[in-house]
Amino acid sequence: MTVFVAILVFLVILALLWLLFGSPTNETGSSLDALQIERLLPINCRHFPQITQMLKEEDRQFMRMRAPHHTERKWRAERRRILKQYLTGLAQDFARVQRLARLVSALSPEIRKGQELEWIWLGLQFHVSYRMVELKFALGRLSPDGLAELTGIIAGLADELEHRMSLITEYSPSHLRANMGN
Amino acid sequence: MNSNLFSNLGWMGAFLLEVGTFLLALRRGLFRRLPFFTLYLGLVVIDEITLWLVYRLSGVSSYISFESYWVMQALLILFRALAVYDICRVLLSAYAGVWKMCRPLLILLAAILVVGAAISTNDSAHHVASAILTSERGLELTVVGILIFGLIFCRYYHVEIDRYVTWIALGLGFYSAVQVVSNTLFQHSVTGHFAVWQDFRHVSFNVATVFWIVALWKQLPARQAAPVLLAPGEYERLAPQMTLRLRELNTRLLEMWK
Numbered sequence: 001m002t003v004f005v006a007i008l009v010f011l012v013i014l015a016l017l018w019l020l021f022g023s024p025t026n027e028t029g030s031s032l033d034a035l036q037i038e039r040l041l042p043i044n045c046r047h048f049p050q051i052t053q054m055l056k057e058e059d060r061q062f063m064r065m066r067a068p069h070h071t072e073r074k075w076r077a078e079r080r081r082i083l084k085q086y087l088t089g090l091a092q093d094f095a096r097v098q099r100l101a102r103l104v105s106a107l108s109p110e111i112r113k114g115q116e117l118e119w120i121w122l123g124l125q126f127h128v129s130y131r132m133v134e135l136k137f138a139l140g141r142l143s144p145d146g147l148a149e150l151t152g153i154i155a156g157l158a159d160e161l162e163h164r165m166s167l168i169t170e171y172s173p174s175h176l177r178a179n180m181g182n
Numbered sequence: 183m184n185s186n187l188f189s190n191l192g193w194m195g196a197f198l199l200e201v202g203t204f205l206l207a208l209r210r211g212l213f214r215r216l217p218f219f220t221l222y223l224g225l226v227v228i229d230e231i232t233l234w235l236v237y238r239l240s241g242v243s244s245y246i247s248f249e250s251y252w253v254m255q256a257l258l259i260l261f262r263a264l265a266v267y268d269i270c271r272v273l274l275s276a277y278a279g280v281w282k283m284c285r286p287l288l289i290l291l292a293a294i295l296v297v298g299a300a301i302s303t304n305d306s307a308h309h310v311a312s313a314i315l316t317s318e319r320g321l322e323l324t325v326v327g328i329l330i331f332g333l334i335f336c337r338y339y340h341v342e343i344d345r346y347v348t349w350i351a352l353g354l355g356f357y358s359a360v361q362v363v364s365n366t367l368f369q370h371s372v373t374g375h376f377a378v379w380q381d382f383r384h385v386s387f388n389v390a391t392v393f394w395i396v397a398l399w400k401q402l403p404a405r406q407a408a409p410v411l412l413a414p415g416e417y418e419r420l421a422p423q424m425t426l427r428l429r430e431l432n433t434r435l436l437e438m439w440k
Contacts, residue, residue, distance in 0.1 A: 108417035111279035
């Protein structure tokens with residue numbers, strides 16, 4: 001019992017230190033001024049259509065049939081590297097959307113508990129699924145077509161948020177100050 | 183020099199540290215920001231003076247000394263809990279929606295932990311010292327629990343924490359956490375190891391006091407203006423869109439994995 005409590009308290013103190021001094025989460029802070037769209041909206045997904053094009057299945061068949069073996073191997077390695085970056089970019093974009101959702105919650109005078117819990121749950125789900133997809137990728141069993149679909153979803157969300165946020169930031173203090181200065 | 187002189191010097195040093203911290207808090211105008219924490223620091227000084235008088239008048243091992251000590255401890259724990267609530271309020275109350283959601287949860291958590299403490303105290307009620315230490319451990323756990331829960335909210339919603347609040351929170355959390363360990367260690371043997379248990383307590387409190395001095399050493403930052411909140415309908419307009427997309431994203435991600 002004593003050892004258990006001692007370990008628990010040690011973990012509690014570590015948690016305290018992490019919560020108080022851990023990597024700063026306030027790069028943007030939680031204020032209307034922090035709603036800088038370009039820093040919070042998904043950005044990687046904007047380049048995804050070009051990358052998807054590069055990863056087409058026809059290209060793979062073409063390379064297999066026409067290119068020399070060592071060139072094809074190099075091309076495959078490069079393709080994997082791009083796919084990996086693509087996946088990382090997807091996670092970064094998801095994190096940005098999540099960050100934006102939390103900022104909107106923090107700045108709303110009324111929020112719903114159920115809604116917040118659902119976002120926490122969706123975030124957890126995403127992280128678990130993402131790790132699984134990463135594993136599949138590491139095993140070489142991931143098709144680029146699936147990733148392209150995900151890209152579409154994030155890009156759609158980015159467009160909606162960009163529109164909504166541009167309306168909101170018109171009323172931000174810095175924006176109003178800038179307008180008054182003109 | 184005998185050990186008595188050393189312990190008197192130690193006690194005097196700690197007392198001066200506590201008085202210094204309280205005066206520093208008053209000088210920095212902490213009362214306007216964290217009233218319960220400032221009152222707590224004042225109560226610590228009063229506690230030392232009261233106990234010193236009681237011990238001198240009625241002896242250390244008298245029943246009055248025993249009662250006075252534990253009554254003061256109960257008061258101090260109460261004020262520590264209020265100080266932690268104060269910290270959560272200062273950090274989160276500017277964010278109306280988050281605070282409205284967080285406050286009942288904090289109160290519920292505190293209620294659950296206090297009930298837990300009461301149940302475990304009841305289990306060890308056959309022995310007075312053990313029962314007191316168990317109940318105190320439960321209450322200290324409540325203090326740490328509220329603090330950690332409040333800080334999780336701050337991190338989740340990216341709420342900035344001022345430097346002075348960080349060090350004050352660390353001092354409160356550290357002291358309560360050490361008490362939980364020490365009360366567990368000495369739960370059944372406190373009467374035999376009373377001096378060691380007391381030393382544990384004093385040293386950890388002195389460490390916490392140093393954290394509070396660090397917090398108050400520099401001028402407190404100017405109060406930040408309350409954040410401008412969004413119009414009431416924005417959340418309701420944005421939330422369903424984001425939820426739908428996030429759900430869709432997760433479904434697709436799961437499909438890819440299968």
